[in-house]
Amino acid sequence: MRIYGITGWKNSGKTGLVERLVAEIRGRGFSVSTVKHAHHSFDVDHEGTDSYRHRAAGAREVMLASSRRWALMHESDPPEDPALADLLARLSPVDLVLIEGYKRDTHPKIEAHRGETGKPLIAREDETIRAVASDSAPEGLSCPVFDLDDTSAIADFILAETGLQPGVDEGAARPLPEISPPPLRDDCFALPAGVEWIPVDKALAALREALGPVTGEETLAVEEAEGRILAQDVQALRANPPHANSAVDGYGFAHGALKGEGPHVLPLAEGRAAAGAPYRGVVAPGQAIRILTGALLPEGVDTVVLEEDTTLEAGHVAFRGGVRAGANTRAAGEDVKAGETALRAGHRLRAPDLALLAGIGLPEVRVRRRLRVGILSTGDELAEPGSTPDPARTYDANRPMLMEMARGWGHEAVDLGHAADRREAVAAALDEAAQRADAIITSGGASAGDEDHLSRLLRETGSMRQWRVAIKPGRPLALGVWKGAPIFGLPGNPVAAFVCAAIFARPALSLLAGGGWTEPRGFTVPAAFAKKKKPGRREYLRARLDADGAAEVFRSEGSGRISGLSWATGLVEIEDGARDIRPGDPVRFIPYCELGI
Ligand code: AMP
Numbered sequence: 001m002r003i004y005g006i007t008g009w010k011n012s013g014k015t016g017l018v019e020r021l022v023a024e025i026r027g028r029g030f031s032v033s034t035v036k037h038a039h040h041s042f043d044v045d046h047e048g049t050d051s052y053r054h055r056a057a058g059a060r061e062v063m064l065a066s067s068r069r070w071a072l073m074h075e076s077d078p079p080e081d082p083a084l085a086d087l088l089a090r091l092s093p094v095d096l097v098l099i100e101g102y103k104r105d106t107h108p109k110i111e112a113h114r115g116e117t118g119k120p121l122i123a124r125e126d127e128t129i130r131a132v133a134s135d136s137a138p139e140g141l142s143c144p145v146f147d148l149d150d151t152s153a154i155a156d157f158i159l160a161e162t163g164l165q166p167g168v169d170e171g172a173a174r175p176l177p178e179i180s181p182p183p184l185r186d187d188c189f190a191l192p193a194g195v196e197w198i199p200v201d202k203a204l205a206a207l208r209e210a211l212g213p214v215t216g217e218e219t220l221a222v223e224e225a226e227g228r229i230l231a232q233d234v235q236a237l238r239a240n241p242p243h244a245n246s247a248v249d250g251y252g253f254a255h256g257a258l259k260g261e262g263p264h265v266l267p268l269a270e271g272r273a274a275a276g277a278p279y280r281g282v283v284a285p286g287q288a289i290r291i292l293t294g295a296l297l298p299e300g301v302d303t304v305v306l307e308e309d310t311t312l313e314a315g316h317v318a319f320r321g322g323v324r325a326g327a328n329t330r331a332a333g334e335d336v337k338a339g340e341t342a343l344r345a346g347h348r349l350r351a352p353d354l355a356l357l358a359g360i361g362l363p364e365v366r367v368r369r370r371l372r373v374g375i376l377s378t379g380d381e382l383a384e385p386g387s388t389p390d391p392a393r394t395y396d397a398n399r400p401m402l403m404e405m406a407r408g409w410g411h412e413a414v415d416l417g418h419a420a421d422r423r424e425a426v427a428a429a430l431d432e433a434a435q436r437a438d439a440i441i442t443s444g445g446a447s448a449g450d451e452d453h454l455s456r457l458l459r460e461t462g463s464m465r466q467w468r469v470a471i472k473p474g475r476p477l478a479l480g481v482w483k484g485a486p487i488f489g490l491p492g493n494p495v496a497a498f499v500c501a502a503i504f505a506r507p508a509l510s511l512l513a514g515g516g517w518t519e520p521r522g523f524t525v526p527a528a529f530a531k532k533k534k535p536g537r538r539e540y541l542r543a544r545l546d547a548d549g550a551a552e553v554f555r556s557e558g559s560g561r562i563s564g565l566s567w568a569t570g571l572v573e574i575e576d577g578a579r580d581i582r583p584g585d586p587v588r589f590i591p592y593c594e595l596g597i
């Protein structure tokens with residue numbers, strides 16, 4: 001939800017401007033709500049009506065509703081101006097909220113102005129005013145000045161500022177409509193004709209080109225949104241901090257009223273300012289007041305001296321000279337300004353992001369639905385752990401591994417079980433997969449052998465692309481689209497399945513889920529091993545850091561050796577060209593956590 005304020009003195013024409021802007025912006029296809037500051041005991045129902053009688057009898061809230069509209073009347077007890085953020089949190093989602101009044105809040109605003117009122121322009125003092133709409137062309141302002149009646153130009157300005165419509169020199173996009181994106185095209189994995197072996201970087205670039213979001217959107221409470229991907233940019237509903245406050249426990253005063261070099265002795269004002277319990281009075285120049293961490297700076301205070309640097313005697317506070325103006329205070333909006341874009345669409349929310357969203361006043365956020373990733377194993381030899389002593393059977397190790405990798409990447413993992421090496425079994429499993437999942441990861445049966453039904457079936461649909469990626473471990477990747485769902489056919493060998501999932505499936509699924517393209521960060525560390533490598537393929541070795549921070553590698557490169565995956569804490573990536581690595585030479589180590597594992 002974007003917000004923008006219209007402010008101004010009495011009779012400045014602000015209500016007329018809001019009225020015209022609502023109609024204008026609605027007419028351009030955006031939904032608009034407003035918040036208006038009213039004085040004291042305004043009323044929305046009349047004495048004698050049923051709802052009035054409920055209230056008069058002492059009901060705390062009265063909800064008055066009909067088929068046309070409803071109104072919630074809330075009695076503030078004791079009477080107190082509600083915070084703007086709390087009011088905004090009660091509104092239903094809309095494209096734009098116009099706020100009339102609320103001069104002191106730090107959201108961006110336009111000042112309405114009429115020359116005949118003779119009032120000074122607020123814009124000269126207040127930098128939250130981004131433009132002035134005036135009937136008398138005031139001069140000497142650093143912000144844009146519009147004609148008060150030029151509603152269309154003022155609407156253009158607000159829409160550009162809030163990112164709802166591209167401005168003259170900005171390319172901000174309109175928010176996505178609330179519909180699911182179209183399914184992928186069947187030929188999305190096509191490679192240019194004649195490509196035989198494809199280097200890892202080219203394969204990644206082709207995936208990046210081919211894929212985009214396939215998930216719809218929903219609104220979630222912030223505390224439930226961890227791990228979700230933002231569907232829209234998020235603007236701060238209010239500044240953090242909302243008002244200037246004290247960063248320490250100490251004594252506040254006006255710096256400009258200090259006399260001489262110090263030491264200074266100031267009489268203490270009666271009372272104190274504490275977090276959540278502001279001092280309502282004015283601190284006179286030359287006086288100081290007790291102030292605690294987080295307390296709003298009272299009127300007349302711009303500087304705080306740390307308690308430890310003072311002595312207190314006979315109703316006076318004494319401290320040495322040299323305290324800087326503004327010391328130990330936090331300015332309003334010094335962290336985030338109201339209306340500022342705090343997080344971008346595509347960002348995956350983590351615990352610190354929830355703190356930011358809460359801090360800037362958002363009770364809920366627009367996020368992508370979780371991508372459902374189906375995991376299917378194929379192979380006649382596969383069995384569930386513990387189910388058989390038959391040595392011809394292999395326990396299905398890939399499925400629990402891939403399920404957990406998908407979950408770790410923030411998706412919903414859908415267990416599709418395992419399919420035998422029969423054409424109908426694989427086809428039935430894929431049919432079910434396309435129903436229950438947005439994307440499918442299979443392992444096994446992806447090459448061109450007799451029992452490799454997956455690649456054969458996909459080839460028959462015409463969507464199959466076998467990517468012979470120059471990577472070790474890993475045989476061809478089978479990529480295709482089955483009934484609208486993209487399939488990533490990984491090799492069956494657990495080590496190859498793991499590496500291909502981490503390197504290819506992870507960024508591809510991130511794009512499908514509406515997130516950005518992910519690139520693991522590697523760290524250059526000395527090798528604790530020796531290895532000669534021929535040019536042609538990029539290699540990934542199971543590795544971990546030893547006590548000296550050097551990368552040691554697993555004793556075997558066999559791609560069925562699952563124990564090495566478990567032994568490792570990351571992968572050493574060796575570039576496509578030839579290398580003759582000696583102990584101590586620099587190598588690139590990618591920790592598992594950089595691969596979302
Ligand atoms: P495939 O790619 O089907 O030819 O399988 C290659 C090797 O990986 C064979 O030794 C399979 O038994 C093994 N394999 C395939 N799928 C799995 C799995 N889900 N868990 C463990 N090993 C597997």
Ligand code: MG
Pocket residue numbers: 378379380444445451492
């Ligand atoms: Mg197989």
